[in-house]
Amino acid sequence: MxxxxxxxxxxxxxxxxxxxxxxxxxxxxxxxxxxxxxxxxxxxxxxxxxxxxxxxxxxxxxxxxxxxxxxxxxxxxxxxxxxxxxxxxxxxxxxxxxxxxxxxxxxxxxxxxxxxxxxxxxxTLVDASIFREWVVNVGRRDSRARVAHILCEFSLRLEEGGLAREHRYELPMTQEQLADAVGLTSVHVNRVLRQLGEEGLISRDRRSITIQDWQRLRDAGDFNERYLHHDGEAIVRS
Amino acid sequence: MxxxxxxxxxxxxxxxxxxxxxxxxxxxxxxxxxxxxxxxxxxxxxxxxxxxxxxxxxxxxxxxxxxxxxxxxxxxxxxxxxxxxxxxxxxxxxxxxxxxxxxxxxxxxxxxxxxxxxxxxxxTLVDASIFREWVVNVGRRDSRARVAHILCEFSLRLEEGGLAREHRYELPMTQEQLADAVGLTSVHVNRVLRQLGEEGLISRDRRSITIQDWQRLRDAGDFNERYLHHDGEAIVRS
DNA sequence: CGATCCTTTGATATGTTTCAAGCTTAGTGG
DNA sequence: CCACTAAGCTTGAAACATATCAAAGGATCG
Structure with a gap:
């Protein structure tokens, strides 16, 4: 562990x-x-x-x-x-x-x-990198991109941790908590989630999220996983 | 150094x-x-x-x-x-x-x-603490509070570094850069700065900022310096 | 002293919040 | 196991904060 x-x-x-x-x-x-x-x-x-x-x-x-x-x-x-x-x-x-x-x-x-x-x-440096990306997310992206971005981030992190497969995962957060993570209102997060669903980027069932079109969600969320520093390559050896 | x-x-x-x-x-x-x-x-x-x-x-x-x-x-x-x-x-x-x-x-x-x-x-942990505070600033505070908050932060950090006295300092940023730090438009930052001036919280001359009423600016910016971890007390000894 | 970058201001547009209500789901006790 | 309740989700309408667009006025620097 x-x-x-x-x-x-x-x-x-x-x-x-x-x-x-x-x-x-x-x-x-x-x-x-x-x-x-x-x-x-x-x-x-x-x-x-x-x-x-x-x-x-x-x-x-x-x-x-x-x-x-x-x-x-x-x-x-x-x-x-x-x-x-x-x-x-x-x-x-x-x-x-x-x-x-x-x-x-x-x-x-x-x-x-x-x-x-x-x-x-x-x-802790990787944590800090994620904080920086969140500053950007909340500071410079509109509501649709913010939500899409955070869904992409969770997907990758959960898969890395073995807690998701095929872009499907359990996200045990209320919409209000999600809203507090992206700097929006729960009401608005709800509308954005609906919209992302209608566009066919994601689908939801209770707290379970399925990303139906990774590429388009990624684009919508202006998501680039570099900041997660996941690949072993991203870390120093000596 | x-x-x-x-x-x-x-x-x-x-x-x-x-x-x-x-x-x-x-x-x-x-x-x-x-x-x-x-x-x-x-x-x-x-x-x-x-x-x-x-x-x-x-x-x-x-x-x-x-x-x-x-x-x-x-x-x-x-x-x-x-x-x-x-x-x-x-x-x-x-x-x-x-x-x-x-x-x-x-x-x-x-x-x-x-x-x-x-x-x-x-x-780097102190840097990360500041990143966190910026997420909050940009995610959950309105324009007036954001600008007031960042002006408070700069004041304290510059004083700590010996670059400011009596709540007066040179801030070598354009309003556009300030805007990019607080997630607003330069136009709006300009209006907020004017308003803070009219309220008597700050005064400006070119790029120089004077905080005229620290307590009120602090309140306006919902500023609490704890996250800066300045006091030596804030750091571990052993 | 001319040109460029920055600041300032006004008018209008827009995205998000707020308020409010109805609906669904999950949990709890009878 | 059903009924009840609370929490969370969903939707609409109106209000509001901030962005956008546009243009004029200052400052700074070759």
Whole structure:
């Protein structure tokens, strides 16, 4: 599990063992549970073993902006691991299994094993790349493109994680949550989804999404997967 | 110079020397020069010694979104340092002095000195925190709040860098660039700036900004500096 | 001092939100 | 297992914020 994530960057030998030996407690948490709370000092670093979670911030007038979505196999919390106060919250979207590792253990292991530090660092750099793309999505694309873009992103990430096949996947988000991820209203997201359906780009059944025409959805969403840095090629070797 | 940046996290002894000994070439570059180009493999890591730069992406229909602004003393390029293809471009805003360090040297030094790796990692985590805040800014705040927010952010960051005093600073951006940073039109940014002026929150003279009423601008921009992680307290010690 | 880039302003167009209501689905307790 | 309830989805009509278009006025730099 842990290793799967680290496969982005060159794995070492003894380091895997160190990773596997990390002190951890595995817990099942309910949907809607908070893994990180804005304003509190992080104490644990959560790794999602199953389920979904999202990262969000609340504005002064109560609006929510979701700034990222996380799927099984991802570290939810390296972003906070060296900052003493969280600047955002993380909440589960579904019931989930989570491995909690004490932050101190993360700090120790990264200090002792440069290759592990590097792998985790790279993981946070990829997160940052996705944040940048989301700034663009929300800042410069119209509603149709925003929704199409995020559907493309989820499709690729879920397939990479083995959670989708053939451009079909379960997306356990309400339309309101989707709206909060793309900076729109749930009402408008609903209209856009309908429109994408009518155009034959996607079809939906409850929370399940099927991308019927990948190429056209990709175009509609101005989607280029480079920012996901998925291909092993995208990562440095030395 | 280099050390100043590293002061976020615990400085070590021999490590400073290693940092200062980094192979580098210092060059003056003109305004508008590219330090990083989208789609190309990064080869150097640029540290801004003076001047300003911004990070941006272009959408399929040619719109630009600026995803971050960088000021003297900041690493422009750690974000790419372990990814083999850049997912965005970086361009100078003004004439600037830049120290270029070969990426390989960065990779080597971070492998050899865990404390340096950690300091740089933290630097990229703070960048990521700012990206998140920008997602919120552009996704969930109206035009007035967006502009007010970014003016607050610049004020604090410039003061932190010794480039502003008393809430007064030079902001070497055109209104079009500002617009591309907040996801609006330059026309609309102009109107908002005028309005903020009329309300007595700011005053402008050419490219110089004076925040006349910090508290009210802060409120208008829904600004909370926590995400900047400026206070040394915000960083981990062990 | 001429030319170009930037700023400013007005009028109109448009995309998205807001408000409101009806409908469907999933969950819960009797 | 059905009935009830709450949550989420869907749709329409009107309001509003921001974009677009257009043109004039300033500033800056050879």
């Amino acid at each position: 842990v290793r799967r994530l680290e496969s982005r960057s060159p794995l070492a030998e003894g380091e895997r063992e160190a990773l596997l030996g990390l002190q951890q407690s595995i817990r099942k948490v309910a949907a809607g549970a908070h893994l990180v709370r804005d304003g509190e000092p992080p104490e644990q670093c959560a790794l999602l073993l199953s389920g979904f979670a999202y990262r969000y911030k609340i504005t002064g007038d109560g609006a929510r902006q979701i700034v990222s979505l996380h799927i099984a196999g991802e570290f939810v919390d390296l972003q906070n691991s060296f900052l003493s106060i969280s600047d955002h919250s993380v909440q589960t979207l579904t019931a989930a299994e989570v491995a909690f590792v004490p932050l101190q253990a993360i700090r120790d292991i990264t200090f002792a094993y440069p290759a592990i530090a590097r792998a985790m660092w790279i993981d | 280099v050390r100043r940046l590293e002061s976020r996290s615990p400085l070590a002894e021999g490590e400073r020397e290693a940092l200062l000994g980094l192979q580098q070439s210092i060059r003056k570059v003109a305004a508008g020069a590219h330090l990083v180009r989208d789609g190309e493999p990064p080869e150097q890591c640029a540290l801004l010694l003076s001047g300003f730069a911004y990070r941006y992406k272009i959408t399929g229909d040619g719109a630009r979104q600026i995803v971050s602004l960088h000021i003297a003393g900041e690493f422009v390029d750690l974000q790419n340092s372990f990814l083999s293809i850049s997912d965005h471009s970086v361009q100078t805003l003004t004439a600037a002095e830049v120290a270029f360090v070969p990426l390989q040297a960065i990779r080597d030094i971070t492998f050899a000195y865990p404390a340096i790796a950690r300091a740089m990692w933290i630097d």
